[in-house]
Amino acid sequence: CVFVVPEFPGLGHSGGGSTLLGYIGIDTIIEQMRKKTMKAGFDFNIMIVGHSGLGKSTLVNTLFKSQVSRWSSGWGSEHKIPKTVEIKAVSHVIEEGGVKMKLTVIDTPGFGDQINNENCWDPISKYINEQYEKFLKEEVNIARKKRIPDTRVHCCLYFISPTGHSLRQLDIEFMKHLSRVVNIIPVIAKSDTMTLDEKNEFKHRVRKELETHGIEYYPQNEFDDDMEDKNENDKIRETMPFAVVGSDKEFQVNGKRVLGRKTAWGVVEVENPNHCEFALLRDFLIRSHLQDLKEVTHNIHYETYRARRLNDNGGLHPISANNTQESNL
Amino acid sequence: MDAIMLQEKLVERLLCPRVRTARRKEKQYVGFATLPNQVHRKSVKKGFDFTLMVAGESGMGKSTLVNSLFLTDLYKDRKLLNAEERINQTVEIIKHTVDIEEKGVKLKLTIVDTPGFGDAVNNNECWKPITDYIDQQFEQYFRDESGLNRKNIQDNRVHCCLYFIPPFGHGLRPVDVEFMKALHEKVNVVPLIAKADCLTPNEIKKLKDRVREEIERFGIKVYQFPECDSDEDEEFKQLDKELKECCPLAVIGSNTVVEARGQRVRGRLYPWGIVEVENQSHCDFVKLRNMLIRSHMHDLKDVTCDVHYENYRAQCIQDMTSKLTHDNRMESPIPILPLSTPDVETDRLIKMKDEELARMQEMLNKMQQQIHDGKDQ
Numbered sequence: 001c002v003f004v005v006p007e008f009p010g011l012g013h014s015g016g017g018s019t020l021l022g023y024i025g026i027d028t029i030i031e032q033m034r035k036k037t038m039k040a041g042f043d044f045n046i047m048i049v050g051h052s053g054l055g056k057s058t059l060v061n062t063l064f065k066s067q068v069s070r071w072s073s074g075w076g077s078e079h080k081i082p083k084t085v086e087i088k089a090v091s092h093v094i095e096e097g098g099v100k101m102k103l104t105v106i107d108t109p110g111f112g113d114q115i116n117n118e119n120c121w122d123p124i125s126k127y128i129n130e131q132y133e134k135f136l137k138e139e140v141n142i143a144r145k146k147r148i149p150d151t152r153v154h155c156c157l158y159f160i161s162p163t164g165h166s167l168r169q170l171d172i173e174f175m176k177h178l179s180r181v182v183n184i185i186p187v188i189a190k191s192d193t194m195t196l197d198e199k200n201e202f203k204h205r206v207r208k209e210l211e212t213h214g215i216e217y218y219p220q221n222e223f224d225d226d227m228e229d230k231n232e233n234d235k236i237r238e239t240m241p242f243a244v245v246g247s248d249k250e251f252q253v254n255g256k257r258v259l260g261r262k263t264a265w266g267v268v269e270v271e272n273p274n275h276c277e278f279a280l281l282r283d284f285l286i287r288s289h290l291q292d293l294k295e296v297t298h299n300i301h302y303e304t305y306r307a308r309r310l311n312d313n314g315g316l317h318p319i320s321a322n323n324t325q326e327s328n329l
Numbered sequence: 330m331d332a333i334m335l336q337e338k339l340v341e342r343l344l345c346p347r348v349r350t351a352r353r354k355e356k357q358y359v360g361f362a363t364l365p366n367q368v369h370r371k372s373v374k375k376g377f378d379f380t381l382m383v384a385g386e387s388g389m390g391k392s393t394l395v396n397s398l399f400l401t402d403l404y405k406d407r408k409l410l411n412a413e414e415r416i417n418q419t420v421e422i423i424k425h426t427v428d429i430e431e432k433g434v435k436l437k438l439t440i441v442d443t444p445g446f447g448d449a450v451n452n453n454e455c456w457k458p459i460t461d462y463i464d465q466q467f468e469q470y471f472r473d474e475s476g477l478n479r480k481n482i483q484d485n486r487v488h489c490c491l492y493f494i495p496p497f498g499h500g501l502r503p504v505d506v507e508f509m510k511a512l513h514e515k516v517n518v519v520p521l522i523a524k525a526d527c528l529t530p531n532e533i534k535k536l537k538d539r540v541r542e543e544i545e546r547f548g549i550k551v552y553q554f555p556e557c558d559s560d561e562d563e564e565f566k567q568l569d570k571e572l573k574e575c576c577p578l579a580v581i582g583s584n585t586v587v588e589a590r591g592q593r594v595r596g597r598l599y600p601w602g603i604v605e606v607e608n609q610s611h612c613d614f615v616k617l618r619n620m621l622i623r624s625h626m627h628d629l630k631d632v633t634c635d636v637h638y639e640n641y642r643a644q645c646i647q648d649m650t651s652k653l654t655h656d657n658r659m660e661s662p663i664p665i666l667p668l669s670t671p672d673v674e675t676d677r678l679i680k681m682k683d684e685e686l687a688r689m690q691e692m693l694n695k696m697q698q699q700i701h702d703g704k705d706q
Contacts, residue, residue, distance in 0.1 A: 052499060052502075053497040054497055055497075081502070081503065114503055115452045115453055115504045116451045116452065116453050117450050117451065118450055118451045161388070161495075162527075163387060163388020164390075165387055170450050189497070190497055192527050192599070192601075193496075193526060195597055195598055195599055196600065261529055262529055263529055263530070263602070265599075265602035265603055265604050265605075265611060266599065266603075267601060267602075268599075268601050272600075274600045275600050275601055
């Protein structure tokens with residue numbers, strides 16, 4: 001990435017603030033911060049939810065251009081549906097341009113696969129709250145670590161089945177229960193099953209249904225900081241949920257090698273904006289809003305959890321590293 | 330005279346060359362070889378009926394496929410429900426009837442739709458309304474058949490059930506297995522892979538293999554194509570073999586006509602290409618249509634009548650007689666299916682032997698005790 005250093009203000013009047021008589025170098029703090037964060041590295045925790053077979057693992061691998069899903073860590077090649085929802089977290093460190101990222105992909109096999117799926121989101125909700133609790137305990141400690149390990153879920157990609165009709169009951173129930181606890185980004189999975197018209201109609205219907213049920217997906221309306229943010233986010237909200245296709249295979253199209261899916265009638269190109277919205281999702285998730293996802297998780301979702309906990313307990317006493325306090329979730 | 334000549338010509342076409350040459354040798358023949366033709370004419374006059382059930386979650390393309398198969402638009406007045414309206418909906422059974430005529434042959438087609446199946450969060454026993462419906466039709470037919478006025482029996486029995494398996498999974502899901510197991514002994518179940526245009530050819534093959542393996546593993550008895558007669562021609566045998574190897578069929582349906590390769594065909598237009606519904610290298614739609622309508626329609630009806638209905642009838646009669654006879658094992662006038670009834674004589678013998686063994690064991694114990702006591706003394 002390119003880093004732009006702002007021009008230093010020359011001698012003379014600047015609007016409103018005190019006149020600078022020379023160049024101090026305050027702006028170099030940005031460069032110092034950048035160096036430090038690059039050294040420290042980032043961590044990002046993404047959860048993928050959806051019933052089996054919607055291409056979740058393939059999409060995550062395509063997003064991060066590496067084999068980061070649990071299938072690549074030797075979990076076995078048998079796609080057996082577990083009897084209850086399991087939470088499987090796998091971490092990898094990926095590096096790009098000198099920036100290291102510890103990416104944790106949290107998979108939820110078994111979600112929505114049973115005949116009776118009532119409350120199948122409970123294990124997921126429990127996991128998310130457990131991560132908040134872990135962080136809270138560290139924060140409240142007397143002897144705190146310099147950098148608290150962050151296992152909180154920054155983003156939850158929810159995979160909608162491309163039926164072409166509307167959302168399923170389970171989709172609504174899940175998002176209703178969890179949109180106030182974690183950042184949910186709904187995506188339409190395997191969207192190469194719909195023509196352009198069907199896709200647009202389906203997206204329109206889904207957005208309307210989400211609105212009817214008061215489900216706020218990320219980026220949430222209420223957290224827009226200023227007009228600039230709002231405009232940018234409005235545009236994104238209008239195109240969501242993104243209709244995506246994932247693939248880890250390359251094919252030759254017009255002399256170029258592209259990621260795609262080869263069928264008897266053509267090649268679906270994953271990164272072609274005319275074919276699907278994968279590129280939009282990637283840019284949104286990774287190139288522009290990655291940091292914002294973490295901030296919203298920390299400043300809003302985590303704070304909500306913390307406030308609730310402190311109120312419930314009548315105040316959480318700072319505990320030493322030896323004592324552990326029971327969480328009353 | 331003319332009519333007989335016409336019939337003879339038709340018969341010649343029906344019979345194979347062997348008989349034709351033989352007939353030429355004999356100058357006189359009886360003429361009952363025209364029977365198939367007579368049957369044909371009578372049934373054409375009467376018309377045929379066929380009841381097809383479609384089952385699967387919503388959004389699998391069931392209605393589109395039915396429209397594509399029968400070139401009709403049965404669902405044009407349908408309003409799609411949104412998720413909120415569907416929250417408290419239970420599985421419904423909706424019948425659409427349409428009369429189709431082609432080259433003088435009339436077909437009364439009934440499509441039984443099952444909206445709401447598998448859509449809820451809790452889908453326990455969501456197939457019960459469907460099995461109840463099928464049983465009801467059998468019961469209705471049974472009553473009519475046993476009744477006095479049998480001239481105008483309406484046959485509403487379900488001849489075939491197309492079950493749509495989503496292409497998004499890795500094989501059969503628990504709800505698929507349970508549904509097919511609940512229905513495989515009541516109706517001819519034909520599993521299909523829906524919306525197959527989202528899969529690459531490799532993925533289709535893998536999924537088909539997986540589904541076939543799971544069907545066998547779970548003991549699901551899907552509709553089996555009958556074996557070819559040995560005197561069928563090679564082409565037919567080859568087609569039959571291909572059909573068997575393709576199961577479950579991967580289908581695509583379409584309500585729209587697109588321009589492909591200079592022709593107007595039913596298809597789906599994507600930015601990366603055009604899927605043609607009737608192109609055999611794109612999907613198995615043509616195979617399904619041929620199987621369902623052109624070659625196996627009659628067999629489906631036969632299996633329904635001879636196997637599923639007879640099973641139901643036998644079970645029904647058995648239930649009735651067992652209620653009548655209660656504990657008595659008297660001979661009933663209505664023949665019951667040969668069950669393995671516990672043999673009274675053998676039971677008695679076994680009991681006797683058991684008692685004898687017990688007595689002998691007791692004697693042995695007593696003797697051992699005596700010896701033991703004797704030793705002590």
